[in-house]
Amino acid sequence: MTRTLFIALAISMPLLAASCNRADDAAEEKLERPAVKKAEKTAEPVAEPAGLKTGEASDRNPFQSYLIVSRGADGPAKIKGPLECCELGSFKLVAIVVGSADSEGFALIQAPDTKRFVIRKGDVLGTREGRVVKFTSKAVVVREVTRDDDGKVRSSEDIELRLPEKQS
Numbered sequence: 001m002t003r004t005l006f007i008a009l010a011i012s013m014p015l016l017a018a019s020c021n022r023a024d025d026a027a028e029e030k031l032e033r034p035a036v037k038k039a040e041k042t043a044e045p046v047a048e049p050a051g052l053k054t055g056e057a058s059d060r061n062p063f064q065s066y067l068i069v070s071r072g073a074d075g076p077a078k079i080k081g082p083l084e085c086c087e088l089g090s091f092k093l094v095a096i097v098v099g100s101a102d103s104e105g106f107a108l109i110q111a112p113d114t115k116r117f118v119i120r121k122g123d124v125l126g127t128r129e130g131r132v133v134k135f136t137s138k139a140v141v142v143r144e145v146t147r148d149d150d151g152k153v154r155s156s157e158d159i160e161l162r163l164p165e166k167q168s
Contacts, residue, residue, distance in 0.1 A: 081124065082111065082115070082117070083109075083111065083117055083119070083123065083124065083125050083126075084124055084125070084126065084127060084129070085111070085112075085127075086111065086112050086126070086127065087126060087127055088125065088126040088130060088142060088144075088159055088161065090111075090112045091109050091110065091111060091112070091125070091126075091161060092109065092110040092164070093107060093108075093109055093110075093139070093140060093161045093162060093163050093164070094107075094108040094109060094110050094116065095107065095108040095163075096108075096135055096136075096137065096138075096139075096140065096163065097135075098135050098136065098137055099135075105120075105121070105135040106118055106119060106120045106135070107119050107132075107135060107140045109125075109140075109161070119132055119140070120132065121133070121134065121135070125142050126142065126144065128144045128145075128146065129144070129145070130142040130143060130144040130145075130159065131143055131145075133158065138162060138163050139160040139161060139162045139163065140160070140161045141158055141159070141160055142158070142159050142160075142161060143156055143157070143158050143159075144156065144157050144159060
């Protein structure tokens, strides 16, 4: 019985496969494909970025901040940091680490809003663009320079921020 079933299946398999292929071909013939129009290519000019002439290479710095570029062609406007918010007298010197040379060392200061910052030599401090000049064991020296309208130095003043005295 199993032999006859096996033989019957072996003979009918190629016939079934052939009939399935014919059904697929007939279905494909009946399927109409819609006509696809190719889009016409229009030559529209591409807008050039502002400030560039056609064919001119860009000398833009890819790492420069977008905010600075968008401010104008006058040059980048100086962005003030958190240490340039208040007068020097409103800062409180908390700690100093002094090195063997004047360039070595740093200090911890507290701003009027109680935030603390580490300052080093050359950092800008105060509203008059004072620069940290040196560190001593008890104070930080900040030099404020005032300029006239032409940009020439009119005067400079060294101001010391001293550590608070210990209370006993």
